[in-house]
Amino acid sequence: MxxxxxxxxxxxxxxxxxxxxxxxxxxxxxxxxxxxxxxxxxxxxxxxxxxxxxxxxxxxxxxxxxxxxxxxxxxxxxxxxxxxxxxxxxxxxxxxxxxxxxxxxxxxxxxxxxxxxxxxxxxxxxxxxxxxxxxxxxxxxxxxxxxxxxxxxxxxxxxxxxxxxxxxxxxxxxxxxxxxxxxxxxxxxxxxxxxxxxxxxxxxxxxxxxxxxxxxxxxxxxxxxxxxxxxxxxxxxxxxxxxxxxxxxxxxxxxxxxxxxxxxxxxxxxxxxxxxxxxxxxxxxxxxxxxxxxxxxxxxxxxxxxRLPGTPALHVAGQNIAQVLSKLRVPGLRSPVIGFTNGCFDVMHAGHMKFLSDAARQCDYLFVAVNGDESVHRLKGDGRPVQPLAQRIAAVQAHPGVTAVVTQEELTPHALLQQIRPTYLFKGYGYASTEDAVGHELVTAYGGAVKIIPDGLPGFSTTETITACGGNACSSGVGN
Missing domain, CATH: 3.40.1190.20 (Ribokinase)
Structure with missing residues (x-):
């Protein structure tokens, strides 16, 4: 550390x-x-x-x-x-x-x-x-x-x-x-x-x-x-x-x-x-x-x-989230704009990178919740995740716009949203309405908002990337 x-x-x-x-x-x-x-x-x-x-x-x-x-x-x-x-x-x-x-x-x-x-x-x-x-x-x-x-x-x-x-x-x-x-x-x-x-x-x-x-x-x-x-x-x-x-x-x-x-x-x-x-x-x-x-x-x-250029984002354990937030929200200073998004990030691709960059530009600090292996398997089915949690976290940490990465073991981000209370909950282009976003009711209840980021790079998806690699052939890492 x-x-x-x-x-x-x-x-x-x-x-x-x-x-x-x-x-x-x-x-x-x-x-x-x-x-x-x-x-x-x-x-x-x-x-x-x-x-x-x-x-x-x-x-x-x-x-x-x-x-x-x-x-x-x-x-x-x-x-x-x-x-x-x-x-x-x-x-x-x-x-x-x-x-x-x-x-x-x-x-x-x-x-x-x-x-x-x-x-x-x-x-x-x-x-x-x-x-x-x-x-x-x-x-x-x-x-x-x-x-x-x-x-x-x-x-x-x-x-x-x-x-x-x-x-x-x-x-x-x-x-x-x-x-x-x-x-x-x-x-x-x-x-x-x-x-x-x-x-x-x-x-x-x-x-x-x-x-x-x-x-x-x-x-x-x-x-x-x-x-x-x-x-x-x-x-x-x-x-x-x-x-x-x-x-x-x-x-x-x-x-x-x-x-x-x-x-x-x-x-x-x-x-x-x-x-x-x-x-x-x-x-x-x-x-x-x-x-x-x-x-x-x-x-x-x-x-x-x-944080110096080239330094990876923080990997924050659940018990340390409150400590990190206390370093962001200082009494007497302007309240920062905190963004939050979550996902599996199973085989990072250009679409993920563009999404995180667009989200980071709209907030001071961006928290990203990465689903644990068990929750990815329950959400995506057999053969997933292709990459273990540690590799997926490292890939998200490498993005310069990400402030902190946390692990989401549950199927929904409700517990993390209650703890972090972000200004914005960012979701991708797959959502037709902000009300379709899981957790929107929690965020809007305390005055936050849901933002849907348009698809800046059409044609990129994890499923298509895995298929192009021959099913689970990518399991050794991104780009292999």
Missing amino acids: SLFEQLMTSAPVQIVVVGDTIVDESVYGEITGYAQEACPIFKEHRRRYSPGGAAKIAYNLAVLGARVNFVTCANLQMTSVSRVTQKLDAVGVILDLLPRQGYRNEIKTRYHVGEEQIHMRHDTPWAWYAQSSEGTVAYLARSSAYTGVYAVYADYGKGMMPAGWRPMGDPRHTLINMRGPAGLHDCDTAVLNLAELSALTGIAYDNSVHTRTRMYGILRGRATITNLVSTAGADCVMCYSGDRCTMSTLPKPLIVKNVVGGGDAVVAITALLRAHNLPVDCQLAARAGQLSVQRRLDWAALLPEL
């Missing part, structure tokens, strides 16, 4: 995030003219507020399916901060706010014309950060709620964690993403970009494996670190574990004008893997960072979107 499949089918894990709440403010507008000395005149159309700093890591983790407690300082009297905490609450982040009289959160304001960022302004109340640091550590020290919980400490150099600070709890359950005076301590995993590695080691950085390996060697001499994850932009991630280095570089599907948020996404997926006691995967981390950059400030990539 792949790491991706383990994450998709696993129960939620609890993670505590400790760090600063930064407000990422985006202002969208247009240039209407120029004042003296060619200074542009900016007309604002709209603005939005998104979590930044450690708040964004907490947000990403919650969207990825973790149960998140977030220890932070936040002044809810500030309108922008209040809107950010509302977004955190909407995706299920539990806020443990530290009371600080008059505390001011940092605001990063980015001005955009179309897709282009033309200016960025920091409102950084440096004097207030020292006020929060002792309270943060004291809060964790007196709290027993997080014993044994995987912890993420994310500080961006403003003094949230004071010099001399040490992580609470077991270092083997700790991820650190630090800058500034707090430095680096014994931990399970550290996630650092090249600039941070350079500042900690004193080595002028470049993007070579040799330079990063030297930096890792220096850090291992100073602190016990099981894993070091090093990022460079949003498309390259290197992981050092012991004496082993792995690297993933993903092609950029579009021109990236800035890499804001890429590192936070890498931290989130790395923490999720380690909290499940799974190894760090560079490809998953790089994919998470890439999605974050493409979507700019509001990263809400679900776990299924981290």
Whole structure:
């Protein structure tokens, strides 16, 4: 089972995030003219507020399916901060706010014309950060709620964690993403970009494996670190574990004008893997960072979107369906369009492939139920199935539009429809009416719909394919 499949089918894990709440403010507008000395005149159309700093890591983790407690300082009297905490609450982040009289959160304001960022302004109340640091550590020290919980400490150099600070709890359950005076301590995993590695080691950085390996060697001499994850932009991630280095570089599907948020996404997926006691995967981390950059400030990539090209669809056992659905339907985000279809898929042919492609284009995620061998025999008669269940599942899994494959042992899909509750039940051209589709009454009762997909490739059928192969002569596999 792949790491991706383990994450998709696993129960939620609890993670505590400790760090600063930064407000990422985006202002969208247009240039209407120029004042003296060619200074542009900016007309604002709209603005939005998104979590930044450690708040964004907490947000990403919650969207990825973790149960998140977030220890932070936040002044809810500030309108922008209040809107950010509302977004955190909407995706299920539990806020443990530290009371600080008059505390001011940092605001990063980015001005955009179309897709282009033309200016960025920091409102950084440096004097207030020292006020929060002792309270943060004291809060964790007196709290027993997080014993044994995987912890993420994310500080961006403003003094949230004071010099001399040490992580609470077991270092083997700790991820650190630090800058500034707090430095680096014994931990399970550290996630650092090249600039941070350079500042900690004193080595002028470049993007070579040799330079990063030297930096890792220096850090291992100073602190016990099981894993070091090093990022460079949003498309390259290197992981050092012991004496082993792995690297993933993903092609950029579009021109990236800035890499804001890429590192936070890498931290989130790395923490999720380690909290499940799974190894760090560079490809998953790089994919998470890439999605974050493409979507700019509001990263809400679900776990299924981290599936890499060429990776087979999930094969989900019945008891794991609820876990997979929980990774698709995240509170606070748009409800996804989930499609469902079922069939024997006994000897896959071009008609099946076209049908699945047409169905996948009409939904966000497509579940396909494949009849078990006994149910195929009862439905189709002697000599069927030609292919055993494992081969038929593998053939459906190979289709790039399929999200998950489940086994249907019963003659009808009623039990699976009740469990999955898809938006659409897809059926092939053989049905004259949506009311002829088995299960239509269940789907329409909760507001779903039945969709009949026209025959895009006339002349293809399993029966004709088997006959052309000489009855059961195809039993060794498709195409033989």
